[in-house]
Amino acid sequence: MRSANDLPPLHLxxxxxxxxxxxxxxxxxAFLSYGDNAFIALTIVAGLLTIVATRVVESAPPxxxxxxxxxxxxxxxxYALLFDPLLSSDIYRYVWDGKVQAAGINPYRYMPxxxxxxxxxxxxxxxxxxxxxxxxxxxxPVAQFFFLIVTRLGESVTVMRLALLGCxxxxxxxxxLLLRRMNRPVTRVVAYLWHPLPLWEIxxxxxxxxxxxxxMLLGLWIALTGHVLRGAVVITFSVLVKPYAAPVxxxxxxxxxxxxxxxxxxxxxxxxxxxxxxxxxxxxxxTKGYLTEEGIxxxxxxxxxxxxxxxxxxxxxxVVAYVVVAALVLVFKALSVALSSDRxxxxxxxxxxxxxxxxxxxxxxxxxWYFLVITPFAALCGSAxxxxxxxGALLLSEQLDWDFYIPRMVTKSILFGSLxxxxxxxxxxxxxxxxxxEGLSR
Numbered sequence: 001m002r003s004a005n006d007l008p009p010l011h012l013x014x015x016x017x018x019x020x021x022x023x024x025x026x027x028x029x030a031f032l033s034y035g036d037n038a039f040i041a042l043t044i045v046a047g048l049l050t051i052v053a054t055r056v057v058e059s060a061p062p063x064x065x066x067x068x069x070x071x072x073x074x075x076x077x078x079y080a081l082l083f084d085p086l087l088s089s090d091i092y093r094y095v096w097d098g099k100v101q102a103a104g105i106n107p108y109r110y111m112p113x114x115x116x117x118x119x120x121x122x123x124x125x126x127x128x129x130x131x132x133x134x135x136x137x138x139x140x141p142v143a144q145f146f147f148l149i150v151t152r153l154g155e156s157v158t159v160m161r162l163a164l165l166g167c168x169x170x171x172x173x174x175x176x177l178l179l180r181r182m183n184r185p186v187t188r189v190v191a192y193l194w195h196p197l198p199l200w201e202i203x204x205x206x207x208x209x210x211x212x213x214x215x216m217l218l219g220l221w222i223a224l225t226g227h228v229l230r231g232a233v234v235i236t237f238s239v240l241v242k243p244y245a246a247p248v249x250x251x252x253x254x255x256x257x258x259x260x261x262x263x264x265x266x267x268x269x270x271x272x273x274x275x276x277x278x279x280x281x282x283x284x285x286x287t288k289g290y291l292t293e294e295g296i297x298x299x300x301x302x303x304x305x306x307x308x309x310x311x312x313x314x315x316x317x318x319v320v321a322y323v324v325v326a327a328l329v330l331v332f333k334a335l336s337v338a339l340s341s342d343r344x345x346x347x348x349x350x351x352x353x354x355x356x357x358x359x360x361x362x363x364x365x366x367x368x369w370y371f372l373v374i375t376p377f378a379a380l381c382g383s384a385x386x387x388x389x390x391x392g393a394l395l396l397s398e399q400l401d402w403d404f405y406i407p408r409m410v411t412k413s414i415l416f417g418s419l420x421x422x423x424x425x426x427x428x429x430x431x432x433x434x435x436x437x438e439g440l441s442r
Contacts, residue, residue: 009060010068013190016053017072020046020194024076027200028083037406039086040397043196047391054191054382065187073193077168080203081161087397088369091157091206092128097137097144098151099125107137107144108281125155136281141271142215142240143208161206167214168202174217175379181225182346182380191379197390201369209372212241216248217376220352223252224345232260236267244373247359250334251352296363303364303416306409326362333358346381353377357385357423364416366408368393385422392418 007015023046030038057065085091097107099120110116112126113133126132139147150163172193176186192198202210215238223231231252238245253260275282291297299305299319304326309318337351356374365371371393377386392415398406 009056010064013053013056013060013065014068016049016056017068017194020049020053020072020076023049024079024196024199028080028086028204031086036087036397040394043200043394043397044391046194046196047387047394050191050194050196050378051387051391053194054188054378057187057190058185060187062185062187065190069187069190069193073190076194076199077165077203080199081158081165083204085157085205086200088201088205088207088367089128089130090208091160092125093130093137094139094143094147094160094206094208095125095151095155095157096120096129097139098147098149099155101144101148102151106275106278107147108275108283109136109278111136125157139208140240140243141275141282142237143211143242144275146208146211146241157206161203164202164206164208164210167210168198170214171210171217171376174214174221175376177221178217178224178345178349178380182349188379188382191382192376195375195378195390197368197375197393198372201372205369207369207372209242209369212238212245213372213376214238215241216245216373220248220252220349224348228252229259229263232263233267236264237271240268240271242370242373244356244359244365244370247330247334247355248352250337250355251348253338255335255338301364301366301408301412302362303412304362307413329362330355330359349377349380350383353381353383353386354423357389357419360389361416361419361423364412366396368396383426385419385426388418388422389415 023042027039027042030042057069093112096112100107100110100117103120105117111131111133112129120126137144146163147160150160153159153163172189175189175192179186179188198210201207215234219231219234219236219238221231222234232249235245235248235252238248249260249264272282296302297319299309299322302319302322305318305322308322333355337355340347340351353374356377360371360374371390374386375390377383378390395411395415398408398411
């Protein structure tokens with residue numbers, strides 16, 4: 001009887017793909033019947049299988065493997081599209097914001113429930129908008145441009161999700177181009193295409209982070225192939241979709257080069273200009289409730305600060321102290337990346353990957369889709385911390401309205417504790433490797 005080690009790599013890859021298909025087919029029904037914990041369990045298993053697939057694919061015939069990888073990746077996304085968003089209603093706000101703009105109204109001016117916008121209400125989009133009577137839009141200007149353009153093609157969730165899958169297609173192309181540039185197998189794109197996080201958070205939930213990731217990777221490609229300022233503009237546009245992409249700019253900047261900061265500032269100003277009629281209101285809900293709602297202002301959902309409070313108790317001003325220390329850590333890390341003498345593409349991408357992981361650790365977001373920003377690096381770099389964070393992020397799919405709710409502090413401790421450990425082990429191994437290399441060179 002043949003063992004798994006005796007199977008041809010392509011057959012083994014196909015077997016893993018078959019298991020992923022079964023898991024994906026079951027996942028929506030398991031969620032609807034048994035809740036979020038069933039969803040989390042199935043998707044984490046799928047994530048672990050994706051790690052195995054990424055290892056196996058390097059030994060498989062590239063041509064046939066790519067057909068299998070893309071065939072399965074596209075099929076899974078088509079299946080996820082068949083279901084209404086399972087875990088998030090954010091996409092309804094995207095469509096609404098597009099409709100508001102098409103009516104000639106600044107989306108940062110009114111809450112959806114405001115009577116001024118009553119003429120835009122319908123039975124398909126408006127009833128599903130979250131924070132309809134408590135918040136104006138939070139999404140930055142490039143996201144708003146995207147919402148406007150897409151809704152001119154169709155004011156529906158399906159059209160919006162298809163557009164975001166188009167963004168994902170750009171990301172896949174960029175991943176493959178960067179892999180080629182690094183002389184790594186393009187079949188490593190399986191790490192992204194079969195990963196459960198983008199499958200459910202983009203194809204099903206339709207998060208605008210897909211646009212952020214596409215612009216981020218496009219900007220990186222442009223910058224790392226010799227056009228730094230142009231790349232900086234595109235990356236800045238990605239920041240104007242979701243600010244989590246901001247640390248990427250450090251990976252292409254050379255300190256004391258003032259041109260890039262000026263270009264970034266100009267791009268930000270240009271983005272906000274069409275919406276500037278309401279002044280600081282363009283910052284939307286961000287400054288009027290989001291930081292409070294997400295437990296950031298009070299420090300409740302900042303994981304490292306929460307651990308500190310468990311040991312030492314809560315003290316006045318500890319949130320400010322944490323923010324200052326976290327900012328200093330990020331600035332130090334960003335400068336070390338910018339000052340690195342190794343400017344090769346693999347080194348740049350690895351440094352950017354680590355910077356993004358440290359940012360996620362310090363800010364400890366509450367939702368899994370925020371981790372889409374590091375998912376492409378599972379294919380590009382394949383580091384243990386990246387896999388831990390991108391798969392562990394699925395733990396944040398926990399919903400309050402299901403039985404057997406696992407407290408957020410528990411799920412965050414599993415996720416960020418594992419990430420912290422993975423980062424520490426990786427740093428230790430890198431340090432020991434450098435010491436060994438220095439010893440050999442003497």
